[in-house]
Amino acid sequence: MELRSFIFRRLIQVVVIFFIIQTALFLLFRLAPGDPVERMVDPTMTPEDADRLVAVLGLDQPLWTQYAIYLRNFFQGEFGTSFYYGQPVVEIIWEKLPNTILLFTTSIILSALVGIALGKIAAWHKGSRTDTWLTIGSLVTHTVFLPWLALLLIWVFAYKLGWFPITGMISEDVWLDPGAGLWAKALDIGHHLVLPLSTLFLIHFGSSLLVMRSSMLDTLKEDYILTARAKGLTDKEVRNRHAARNAALPVVTGVGLGLAFSINGGALTETVFTWPGIGRELVFAVSHADYPLAQAAFLLIALVVLVANVIVDVLYAYLDPRIRY
Amino acid sequence: MDNGERFDTSRMKRSHWAAHFLEGWSVFIQNPLGKAGVGLLILFGLMAAASVIPPWIDPMYRPMTGVDPEIVRSVGPSLKHWLGTDFMGRDLFSQLLAGARIAFMVGVSAAFMTVVLGTAIGMTAGYMGRTVDTLLMRLADIIMVMPTLLFVLMLAALFGQLNIWTIVLIIGLFRWPGVSRVIRSQTLSLKQRPFIEAARVAGASHLRIIFRHIMPNVLPLSFLYMTFRVTSAITIEAALAFLGFGDPGTVSWGMMLQWVWKTGHMFKAPYWLLPPGICISLITLSFYMLGRAMDEVLDPRLRKEEDA
Amino acid sequence: MNARTAGTGNRNSEAEDLLEVEDLSVGYRTKRGFMRAVDGISFSLKKGRSLGLVGESGCGKTTVGMTLMGLLPPNGEVRGGRILFKGEDLVQKTEEEMQRLRWNEIAMIFQAAMNALNPVQRVEKQIAEAILTHAPDLPEEEALRRVEGLFQMVNLPGERMHDYPHQYSGGMKQRAIIAMALACNPDLIIADEPTTALDVIVQHQILEEIKALQDDLGISLIFISHDISIVADVSHDIGVMYAGQLVEYGSREEVFGDPRHYYTRALLASYPTLAGEKRDLVPIPGETPSLVAPPSGCRFCDRCDAAAEACSLERPDWLEISPTHRVLCARCLSS
Secondary structure, eight states: OHHHHHHHHHHHHHHHHHHHHHHHHHHHHHHSSSOHHHHHSOTTSOHHHHHHHHHHHTTTSOHHHHHHHHHHHHHTTOOOBOTTTOSBHHHHHHHHHHHHHHHHHHHHHHHHHHHHHHHHHHHHTTTSHHHHHHHHHHHHHHHSOHHHHHHHHIIIIIIISOOSOSSOSOOHHHHHOTTOOHHHHHHHHHHHHHHHHHHHHHHHHHHHHHHHHHHHHHHTTSHHHHHHHHTTOOHHHIIIIIIIHHHHHHHHHHHHHTHHHHHHHHHHHHHHTTOOSHHHHHHHHHHTTOHHHHHHHHHHHHHHHHHHHHHHHHHHHHHOHHHHO | OHHHHHHHHHHOGGGHHHHHHHHHHHHHHHSHHHHHHHHHHHHHHHHHHHTTHHHHHOGGGOTTTOOOTTOOSOOOOOSSSTTOBOTTSOBHHHHHHHHHHHHHHHHHHHHHHHHHHHHHHHHHHHHHOHHHHHHHHHHHHHHHTSOHHHHHHHHHHHHOSOOHHHHHHHHHHHSHHHHHHHHHHHHHHHHTSHHHHHHHHTTOOHHHIIIIIIHHHHHHHHHHHHHHHHHHHHHHHHHHHHTTOSOTTSOOHHHHHHHHHHTTOTTTOHHHHHHHHHHHHHHHHHHHHHHHHHHHHHHHHHHHHHHO | OHHHHHHTOOOSOOSOEEEEEEEEEEEEEETTEEEEEEEEEEEEEETTOEEEEEOOTTSSHHHHHHHHHTOOOTTEEEEEEEEEETTEEGGGOOHHHHHHHBTTTEEEEOOTTSOOSOTTSOHHHHHHHHHHHHOTTSOHHHHHHHHHHHHHHTTOOGGGGGSOGGGSOHHHHHHHHHHHHHTTOOSEEEEESTTTTSOHHHHHHHHHHHHHHHHHHTOEEEEEESOHHHHHHHOSEEEEEETTEEEEEEEHHHHHHSOOSHHHHHHHHTSSOSSSOOOOOOOOSSOOOOSSSOOSSOTTGGGOTTOOGGGGTSOOOEEEEETTEEEEOSSGGGO
């Protein structure tokens, strides 16, 4: 199928881009001022352990060999040992990845869907009070400073009202209770998810709404909308079957372009809510000079963004046949 | 009639640019978003200008080093400290004013760098085409998927504390791809126009064509993108400061939030938590509104050009 | 008023009138005032006949088409007159009644160069949608089978119905649009510039097809175009429009053989031969008058070779040349 070759082409691009990012990161870590050995090897290790790690990472070799070793290590999942945790980096990262993906994907999908739905309403009632308030609302939430919004939500809904836990992803009492079933655990995570998710949702839905609104207004001027009306469709059918469907395409593009920006926000949100994801791990690693962990966390985040980009592109190609054929 | 007026203004050969600007300005200032944006920015500008006053009145109002010796903890607003003090007894109002200055400095200089870089690269890619175009745009693709904030964090880890100008520089280096894409496509459409062809036939050099014929036509767009880039630069700097990687020698709003958060005052001191957050959010909002209002001014012309 | 008597004056055939437009006035509310895009026009159309409306862009011919469909933009408004379709006044109908009527009884052929087909839906789906809207109980497979039949009628390969519009050539798109117009067996089809932007050969094929289909199916047709040679090719009757008014109306032979209005003559002069190469309308010097505050006299007099002083002052009256041929000009009898 055509779609399959499209996906294939995009995946190759992603592999190339990732390879370049990886190389850039390698050079940064090896060529930055200071001793790379100090950066990659935990100062508290015994000399024997340290020597072994230097050998594994190839830090005693010339740069080209180091690079080859670096690539090999990457494919073998060898990122060194975290200074702080004293644990292989890859284990820490794998453990956090699902948490980030949970928060990241739900917030992106939710904000895009709500943005599309509300943008449709705003455009259809252009100039009305609903339109004005939706537009102002999305301008304000779109530009509010994310960490501050997160703090405000914690202050009001967790601290003052006590509706949600202040931080974290799980409550120990639920998870340590042997009687708690899967459902109780899922509910517990959901409970913790509400505030971080709301933060990201509030930040993101506005841009989708504004894009949808203006794209819908443009689409309504298209000739095929006139055709649809001439066919005898009701206003609602015209709006939903022809206008909204086509107007949503730029929203998908916008979400794709905003992914890198979204992951920045994701890291900030994870940090404020101490949500155990890779973004928070990266911030944590940087503040604790845990270089191996920081490097791996960044690579993985870049990978998440790239893969999400491909998914968005494929979705776009699926929605717009003009791309596919 | 509309057309008649436009014709008249363009006949004032004296200053084509000024006429253009005035025409755009009158549309722009009628736009409610533009009006609100300009109003708010004037307010922030006044704040930034006023930031020199408190330290001049009394050294204890120095935003970073001045401490009220009578209070060495955070207390609420009073006559002496209009917004209260932080955990060391520093005046929050002076910090807020100083923050405005930093925000403008970071926002405008980073955005300026971004836009100069983005415009230059976009014009080059669009004008040269072929390999140059492909290479530059692939580079743009790669940088585009890099989360800027997190990358700056990585650099902070490698190079230690970054000073404010390094931060500005990195933001400038990382935010150009979006600008260059737009400028590139604008350049591509300009390249098809007869006047570029004419200039080439007349023997104008590439540089001359780029600077004399293409640049004036893409500058309004660059300017538009500059306002949006101010927004993202301010946000990135604030976020960086909030996470504790700001320039330790400057007081920015993000830094103020970092202090209120890290010292555990966020539930106790709304007088400290609210002002910096409101300021960051409002200044981004006002630049954003400015950009959207400009967009609406530029848009009809752009569309017409696309039709032609 | 003369226009009304002239409009109902076609009594050369015993076939009943499918459509009677009487003194129709339509306009748009604009910032500069109310723009009278269509100002008191009358004509009638019998079953199986075709009427060509011709005139420069902005003369109001498209507004006539949109008014008949009840598809005026929000700032559009019918300010007077009646549109009797099968004896019922369309102007009085509610939006819901119009929705039932659209496509089912009055369909439209849009210009294919426009984005008249939705780019992200398969062509078959768009045509089936028209059928299913007016026959909601019909199974979808049956609707798709009908689409296949329609494709045969307009000489499109049936397997192409699964494609998207961007996979079609201009001519194929135009055929698909014609197929769509036929989907509900309408009594009247309004074709608005259906061949503009197609190359000459395809244009010719499409015109032949429209003619043949119209004859075979006994559909009435209103053909709107700025190109008088095309209108002459497909229409039994011709109405020439200028600045919102009908200025000459008659059978094809009468209008072409014995053009009376100076505007009609100017139009004809700009096309050397009817079958000849299509070329652009040679601009007639002068500008169309403002439709917000139209002049009281003849609207063409500023550009008319034969204009006398009185022309710009007095409102011209209809002159009946023959029972089927009339012209809105005070000085035309002399020729």
